[in-house]
Amino acid sequence: MTIKQAMVLAAGLGTRMRPITNTMPKPLVRxxxxxxxDYVLDSLAEAGVEKAVVNIHHxxxxxxxxxxxxxxxxxxxxxERDRLMNSGGGLAKGLKLLDRGRVFVTNAxxxxxxxxxxxxxxxxxxxxxxxxxxxxxxxxxxKLADTTGHNGKNDFSLSPEGKLARYREGDSNPVVYAGxxxxxxxxxxxxxxxxxxxxxxxFDKAIERGRLSGMMLxxxxxxxxxPEAIDEAEExxxxxxxxx
Numbered sequence: 001m002t003i004k005q006a007m008v009l010a011a012g013l014g015t016r017m018r019p020i021t022n023t024m025p026k027p028l029v030r031x032x033x034x035x036x037x038d039y040v041l042d043s044l045a046e047a048g049v050e051k052a053v054v055n056i057h058h059x060x061x062x063x064x065x066x067x068x069x070x071x072x073x074x075x076x077x078x079x080e081r082d083r084l085m086n087s088g089g090g091l092a093k094g095l096k097l098l099d100r101g102r103v104f105v106t107n108a109x110x111x112x113x114x115x116x117x118x119x120x121x122x123x124x125x126x127x128x129x130x131x132x133x134x135x136x137x138x139x140x141x142x143k144l145a146d147t148t149g150h151n152g153k154n155d156f157s158l159s160p161e162g163k164l165a166r167y168r169e170g171d172s173n174p175v176v177y178a179g180x181x182x183x184x185x186x187x188x189x190x191x192x193x194x195x196x197x198x199x200x201x202x203f204d205k206a207i208e209r210g211r212l213s214g215m216m217l218x219x220x221x222x223x224x225x226x227p228e229a230i231d232e233a234e235e236x237x238x239x240x241x242x243x244x
Contacts, residue, residue: 001102001127001128001130002047002048002124002127003047003048003049003102003103003104003123003127003130003182004048004049004050004051005049005050005051005052005053005098005099005101005102005103005104006044006049006051006052006053006103006104006105006106007052007053007054007055007078007091007094007095007098007103007104007105007106008037008040008041008044008052008053008054008055008106008107008108009055009087009090009091009105009106009107009108010025010027010037010054010055010056010063010107010108010109011055011056011057011058011080011084011085011090012026012057012058012084012109013026013057013058013084014026014029014058014109016225016226017029017224017225017226017227019227020227021058023059024059024062025056025058025059025060025062025063026058026108026109027063027108027109028059028062028063028066029109029224029230031222031224031230031233031234031237032233032234032237032238035066036108036109036111036224037054037066037108037109038070039111040106040107040108040109040110040111041070041072041073041075042072043106043111043112043121043122043123044073044104044106044123045072045073046121046123046124047104047121047123047124047127048124048127049073049104049123050073050074051073051074051075051076051098052073052074052075052076053075053076053077053078053094053095053097053098054067054075054076054077054078054094054108055077055078055079055080055085055090055093055094056077056078056079056080056081057080057081057084060079060081063077064077076097076098078090078093078094078097080093083196084196085195085196086196086197086198086199087198087199087200088188088191088196088197088198088199088200088201088202089191089192089193089194089195089196089197091105091188091191091199092188092191092192092193093193093194095185095188096193098185099185100185100186101184101185102127102130102132102182102183102184102185103182103183103184103185104123104126104127104180104181104182105180105181105182105183106179106180106181107179107180109223109224109225110178110179110180110221110222110223111179111221111222112142112178112217112219112220112221112222113219113220113222113236113237113240113241114218114219114220114240115218115219116218116219119218122140122180122217122218122219123140123180125215125218126138126140126180126182126215127182129182129213129215130182130183130213131213132184134211134213135183135206135211135212135213136183136187136202136205136206136209136211136212137181137182137183137187137202137203137206137211137212137213138181138182138183138213138214138215139156139164139177139178139180139181139203139212139213139214139215140177140178140179140180140181140214140215140217141156141158141164141175141176141177141178141214141215141216141217142175142176142178142216142217142221143175143176143216144174144175144176146217146219146220146221147176147220147221147222147223148220148221148222148223148232148233148236149222149223149224149225149229149232149233150176150221150223153176154167154171154174154175154176155167155175155176155177156174156175156176156177156212156214157171157172157173157174157175158173158174158175158214158216159173160173162213162214162215163210163212163213163214164207164212164213164214165207165212166204166207175214175216176221178217178221179221179223187202187206188202219240220236220240222236222237
């Protein structure tokens with residue numbers, strides 16, 4: 001099934017990316033000649049998304065100008081200039097601007113490379129994997145060995161049945177959260193829309209209900225959190241393009 005709408009979390013301050021983010025928002029930092037948020041938006045458009053809400057705060061005018069020029073899908077701004085809402089609050093506020101139903105949730109500064117051209121993309125597979133009858137959220141996951149720029153910590157353990165639990169030292173099949181989720185907007189119906197809170201609250205809620213599921217990413221996942229990490233990410237991209 002195709003998911004046709006998305007929420008892109010893009011309002012953070014990018015403090016670890018300073019001094020670059022002293023003059024621009026982190027999602028617009030270029031990696032291999034392309035703003036990070038465009039990797040995300042292009043993946044959503046390829047997967048069949050027609051409309052995406054993007055929340056903004058840091059250097060909001062730059063974000064608005066950039067997003068206005070992006071034309072592969074319709075973009076709606078969720079304005080957090082007055083107050084940052086954190087990941088959960090930002091999502092709850094942004095979802096009110098979308099239709100009720102299935103939605104992708106992605107981070108603006110996390111992306112991947114190396115998908116096979118003869119297979120459905122990661123987001124298309126995630127949309128097909130998500131089963132609202134059995135899942136509150138379907139999370140895209142990646143092995144630590146298939147990451148660049150990550151902090152070296154595992155986030156979850158993935159059971160043979162595809163269920164996710166918080167990772168504990170020694171758990172089998174540890175995975176990293178790759179920054180993309182498929183879910184139904186109704187899962188956040190009880191969330192406050194005027195309070196800042198972390199989305200991890202809803203990850204734990206889904207785990208407690210046995211309804212947080214994970215699907216493995218194909219390719220290589222990149223997170224670019226510091227100025228020094230840009231070179232490492234670009235070298236990884238060059239390597240993958242060379243052998244593509």
